[in-house]
Amino acid sequence: MIKSMTGYGMGEFSNEHFKFKVEIKAVNHRYSDISVKLPRHINYLEEIIKKNIKGRISRGKVDVYINLEYINESAVDVKIDTPLAKSYKEALSNLLIELNMDENIRLNNILSIPDVVRTERKELDQDMVWEVLSKALNLALDNIMIMKETEGKALRMDMLNKIDNIEGFVQKIEDRAPVVVLDYKAKLKERIKNLLEDNVPIDEDRLSNEVAFFADKSSIDEEIVRLYSHIKQFRSILDEDDSVGRKVDFLIQEFNREINTIGSKANDIVISKYVVDLKSELEKIREQIQNIE
Structure with missing residues (x-):
């Protein structure tokens, strides 16, 4: 069956932890040229994504855009550097005494200081990530193939x-x-x-x-x-x-x-x-x- 090299397809899939949105855009090109843009912390999936696309699209310039949205807040850890916060509070208190200023030190003054509050992404279950992403990817591929055909x-x-x-x-x-x-x-x-x-x-x-x-x-x-x-x-x-x-x-x-x-x-x-x-x-x-x- 003849297929056009141009087309567009989009697919979304989610579980209780995160949601993937995949967009695929293809235009004519002499050879196969696949470019994948995805969040840096899941870059390890780039090659398997390309392999799946090559299994469906043999020629053309293909741009893939992958967006990851976290649904469950437990996927992110919030950490507070308490010793650092205490050190800043003590330093600010001493500064007020030195300057002879009658002001209160508020919590938001401390929290706004760099490195006092840090967010760290929890280590993801790679198999679960690929399970959700692959379903969104296949939906996008199904849609682009309909247009190409x-x-x-x-x-x-x-x-x-x-x-x-x-x-x-x-x-x-x-x-x-x-x-x-x-x-x-x-x-x-x-x-x-x-x-x-x-x-x-x-x-x-x-x-x-x-x-x-x-x-x-x-x-x-x-x-x-x-x-x-x-x-x-x-x-x-x-x-x-x-x-x-x-x-x-x-x-x-x-x-x-x-x-x-x-x-x-x-x-x-x-x-x-x-x-x-x-x-x-x-x-x-x-x-x-x-x-x-």
């Missing part, structure tokens, strides 16, 4: 329409090819007749040899056969379940090679026009391929 269906239909157009132009070139040789023979015969005197006969054997040489030199039968084969392969690849982006990208290069050969060998203005039409349709397909996984 929906857009992929539209891309597939568009490319099939364009490959139908290409097949039509190839058929026109195939029909035109024999006429090119007949036109060449008629024009050559007329040219020779104009050059010779009226009473000098045309050497039909030499004329036939010259026409045969031209027909062999300008033959595009092999290129047409290969183009039909490429068209059949293209349609078959679009029906595959695996990632097809690189396959069709390579096949388009083969299309282009055969079309260029036809353009250089045909030596006919009508076929040259069809070659231009073929290249135009091929370029449209190439642009679409840049968006499929």
Whole structure:
């Protein structure tokens, strides 16, 4: 199934301790490039997150944003440095005496001093963290895959329409090819007749040899056969379940090679026009391929 490289998916999951929100954004890219942004104290999960994403998304630039919200206050320890607080209180009291000031020292004066109150995050149960995060991650992946597959269906239909157009132009070139040789023979015969005197006969054997040489030199039968084969392969690849982006990208290069050969060998203005039409349709397909996984 064709999948677009662009998409967005979001997933949330929580337990009694914390809640994870995962957002995944993907855009087209030649290779697989995954970037994960998550809280620093769970950085150890980055590689397993990437591994899970690679199992679902084979190509494209993927940005993953992970937010962790603590639900249970017991996940954080609050610690007060009592000796430090006493030292500050004593120092402030002495300062008031030295300055001969009649003021009271309040608790908030002490608590606002750096390092008197510290918050420390309790050590997390790594298995529990991954259990919750993986569920949020899979929900986000499910959602982004829905979007990628929906857009992929539209891309597939568009490319099939364009490959139908290409097949039509190839058929026109195939029909035109024999006429090119007949036109060449008629024009050559007329040219020779104009050059010779009226009473000098045309050497039909030499004329036939010259026409045969031209027909062999300008033959595009092999290129047409290969183009039909490429068209059949293209349609078959679009029906595959695996990632097809690189396959069709390579096949388009083969299309282009055969079309260029036809353009250089045909030596006919009508076929040259069809070659231009073929290249135009091929370029449209190439642009679409840049968006499929």
